[in-house]
Amino acid sequence: SISQDIDHILETQSALAIDLGGTNLRVAIVSMRGKIVKKYTQPNPKKYEDRMQLMLKMCTDATRDAVSLNCRVLGVGVSTGGRVNPQEGVVLHSTKLIEEWSSVDLRTPIADVLQLPVWVDNDGNCAALAEKKFGHGKGVENFVTVITGTGIGGGIIHQNELVHGSTFCAAELGHIMVSLEGPQCSCGSRGCIEAYASGMALQKEAKRLHDEDRLNVDGMDMKLTEPITAAHLINAAKLGNCEADAVLNKASTALGVGIVNMLHIVNPSLVILSGILASLYQAPVQHIISERALVSAKNIKVVTSELEEPALLGAASMVLDYATRRTY
Amino acid sequence: SISQDIDHILETQSALAIDLGGTNLRVAIVSMRGKIVKKYTQPNPKKYEDRMQLMLKMCTDATRDAVSLNCRVLGVGVSTGGRVNPQEGVVLHSTKLIEEWSSVDLRTPIADVLQLPVWVDNDGNCAALAEKKFGHGKGVENFVTVITGTGIGGGIIHQNELVHGSTFCAAELGHIMVSLEGPQCSCGSRGCIEAYASGMALQKEAKRLHDEDRLNVDGMDMKLTEPITAAHLINAAKLGNCEADAVLNKASTALGVGIVNMLHIVNPSLVILSGILASLYQAPVQHIISERALVSAKNIKVVTSELEEPALLGAASMVLDYATRRTY
Numbered sequence: 154s155i156s157q158d159i160d161h162i163l164e165t166q167s168a169l170a171i172d173l174g175g176t177n178l179r180v181a182i183v184s185m186r187g188k189i190v191k192k193y194t195q196p197n198p199k200k201y202e203d204r205m206q207l208m209l210k211m212c213t214d215a216t217r218d219a220v221s222l223n224c225r226v227l228g229v230g231v232s233t234g235g236r237v238n239p240q241e242g243v244v245l246h247s248t249k250l251i252e253e254w255s256s257v258d259l260r261t262p263i264a265d266v267l268q269l270p271v272w273v274d275n276d277g278n279c280a281a282l283a284e285k286k287f288g289h290g291k292g293v294e295n296f297v298t299v300i301t302g303t304g305i306g307g308g309i310i311h312q313n314e315l316v317h318g319s320t321f322c323a324a325e326l327g328h329i330m331v332s333l334e335g336p337q338c339s340c341g342s343r344g345c346i347e348a349y350a351s352g353m354a355l356q357k358e359a360k361r362l363h364d365e366d367r368l369n370v371d372g373m374d375m376k377l378t379e380p381i382t383a384a385h386l387i388n389a390a391k392l393g394n395c396e397a398d399a400v401l402n403k404a405s406t407a408l409g410v411g412i413v414n415m416l417h418i419v420n421p422s423l424v425i426l427s428g429i430l431a432s433l434y435q436a437p438v439q440h441i442i443s444e445r446a447l448v449s450a451k452n453i454k455v456v457t458s459e460l461e462e463p464a465l466l467g468a469a470s471m472v473l474d475y476a477t478r479r480t481y
Numbered sequence: 482s483i484s485q486d487i488d489h490i491l492e493t494q495s496a497l498a499i500d501l502g503g504t505n506l507r508v509a510i511v512s513m514r515g516k517i518v519k520k521y522t523q524p525n526p527k528k529y530e531d532r533m534q535l536m537l538k539m540c541t542d543a544t545r546d547a548v549s550l551n552c553r554v555l556g557v558g559v560s561t562g563g564r565v566n567p568q569e570g571v572v573l574h575s576t577k578l579i580e581e582w583s584s585v586d587l588r589t590p591i592a593d594v595l596q597l598p599v600w601v602d603n604d605g606n607c608a609a610l611a612e613k614k615f616g617h618g619k620g621v622e623n624f625v626t627v628i629t630g631t632g633i634g635g636g637i638i639h640q641n642e643l644v645h646g647s648t649f650c651a652a653e654l655g656h657i658m659v660s661l662e663g664p665q666c667s668c669g670s671r672g673c674i675e676a677y678a679s680g681m682a683l684q685k686e687a688k689r690l691h692d693e694d695r696l697n698v699d700g701m702d703m704k705l706t707e708p709i710t711a712a713h714l715i716n717a718a719k720l721g722n723c724e725a726d727a728v729l730n731k732a733s734t735a736l737g738v739g740i741v742n743m744l745h746i747v748n749p750s751l752v753i754l755s756g757i758l759a760s761l762y763q764a765p766v767q768h769i770i771s772e773r774a775l776v777s778a779k780n781i782k783v784v785t786s787e788l789e790e791p792a793l794l795g796a797a798s799m800v801l802d803y804a805t806r807r808t809y
């Protein structure tokens with residue numbers, strides 16, 4: 154029957170997804186249904202040449218495996234840190250998290266080697282696309298995804314489409330400022346929500362407290378040799394360390410006020426938090442919205458993402474959505 | 482010839498524009514070319530019933546005059562303070578600036594009396610539409626208009642269309658927060674750019690300085706009886722009053738940081754400042770952008786509006802654009 158045919162197509166049609174992050178370079182075969190069929194992970198090389206070479210090698214390996222896994226690869230989707238021109242498939246500019254990563258044409262070499270169409274967007278935008286296709290954003294016309302990990306990023310869906318902006322700098326949500334002064338940010342400005350609420354920012358505060366011997370509390374099990382991280386700060390706060398708690402409060406308030414700014418600018422109907430700190434921030438951000446947003450925005454919901462691999466799923470969705478549009 | 486016919490149509494086709502502001506209720510006959518053919522101004526009544534009655538009376542007078550002025554009125558456009566549902570033509574909610582102005586259906590009574598199609602949007606959005614059709618926004622796909630008057634408002638054009646948002650609360654630009662604490666805002670929150678940089682905010686600071694006898698400087702001509710306004714503060718700063726200058730600096734910085742937030746969220750290619758304080762803020766805001774925006778947004782231009790009547794022209798443009806789409 155036709156429905157069986159479509160089921161079969163949905164199971165065999167798939168995308169190659171690439172995730173170029175600060176730490177790892179990952180490739181995955183992703184099915185039309187959003188299942189990660191096979192995944193490959195390597196440390197992301199520091200040098201441009203090595204990175205390109207490894208990426209292409211991982212892609213050819215994956216396409217070969219795809220054949221034996223009965224996956225028909227329709228195209229390649231790339232999620233990368235940095236600002237991206239998705240029309241050209243070019244990384245325009247990246248922060249220090251990924252070195253030697255400015256003015257890099259990703260589409261041409263990948264398309265040449267694999268003979269497949271290639272889509273590229275930044276990780277924040279890919280996360281939003283992943284939510285739209287497979288997560289809380291399904292069927293939601295206007296929403297914002299905020300990723301709170303090492304840094305803070307995100308993507309904006311307006312009328313079912315990503316907002317890229319005039320210089321592909323829209324949804325640079327980490328650099329929304331909530332203070333005229335405030336802590337120094339890696340971008341050169343001050344008072345950005347990334348400088349208050351990112352994993353990096355919390356780690357910095359944890360180290361400061363630790364150096365002043367004010368982090369450790371009774372019941373906290375800390376080895377002398379282990380590096381101080383945001384997790385220690387969170388743990389200390391849970392165990393009653395007031396200073397650690399104050400740092401987290403400030404971070405939550407900053408993130409919440411930044412998100413209220415998004416509500417007053419694009420007014421989405423939903424805010425999706427993803428990344429490692431999402432569950433920490435969900436309740437306080439919802440509270441700040443109820444306190445500081447305008448009446449008509451007070452009831453906008455904040456939810457925590459349930460996707461395990463937003464970058465890879467979002468990268469895949471660029472391929473799968475395009476394929477779907479053409480096929481049916 | 483056809484081109485003469487079109488010229489004639491363009492000269493006779495016109496819109497009735499209504500501007501419902503905090504102080505005045507105005508009606509105008511506006512030609513297709515953006516010429517204000519005739520304008521009517523009355524104080525905006527404080528009571529809902531009086532306001533509606535006066536508005537309908539002014540409209541019927543204006544449509545009668547339009548006939549003798551050889552203007553064919555195609556429809557009615559309404560610009561109003563407050564949040565508006567433009568699909569329904571309803572004012573959802575307004576600040577204290579316009580009293581008794583919540584859940585008001587403007588479309589039905591106007592359409593009933595005048596037997597014409599009616600469009601309604603808020604003043605900030607109308608200002609953006611006016612720039613799009615008649616001002617600096619002509620041919621610009623993505624731009625933001627920020628109105629710095631008594632309060633701060635604005636509108637966002639994304640891909641040639643207004644952004645209204647999920648609860649018609651998009652582009653509430655006055656309530657972008659640039660401080661976790663900061664001055665109290667009329668919206669109930671703190672640190673909004675309206676609380677730093679609006680005419681109201683400057684007036685409040687002027688009064689404070691005046692009360693402490695620190696406003697007046699040599700060469701400043703102030704009558705004892707005249708009310709203290711933002712203009713006194715600006716004048717004092719020009720004449721070398723350091724404290725007045727510091728207040729303006731802080732206001733400019735707050736507005737600039739708020740506008741950088743807009744750039745990092747929707748990334749327009751142009752920022753248009755309008756309202757009475759626009760020329761005061763243009764240069765400092767451009768400077769703050771160059772200092773605090775991401776590399777890819779640093780070069781976004783800030784210009785001062787050249788439109789004399791953004792609200793009326795924007796209201797008219799809703800009618801004229803729709804008529805144009807249908808006619809040609």
Ligand SMILES: [Ca+2]
Nearest residue numbers: 277307324325
């Ligand atoms: Ca982004």
Ligand SMILES: [Ca+2]
Nearest residue numbers: 605635652653
């Ligand atoms: Ca507005």
Ligand SMILES: [Zn+2]
Nearest residue numbers: 328338340345
């Ligand atoms: Zn920053």
Ligand SMILES: [Zn+2]
Nearest residue numbers: 656666668673
């Ligand atoms: Zn406010």
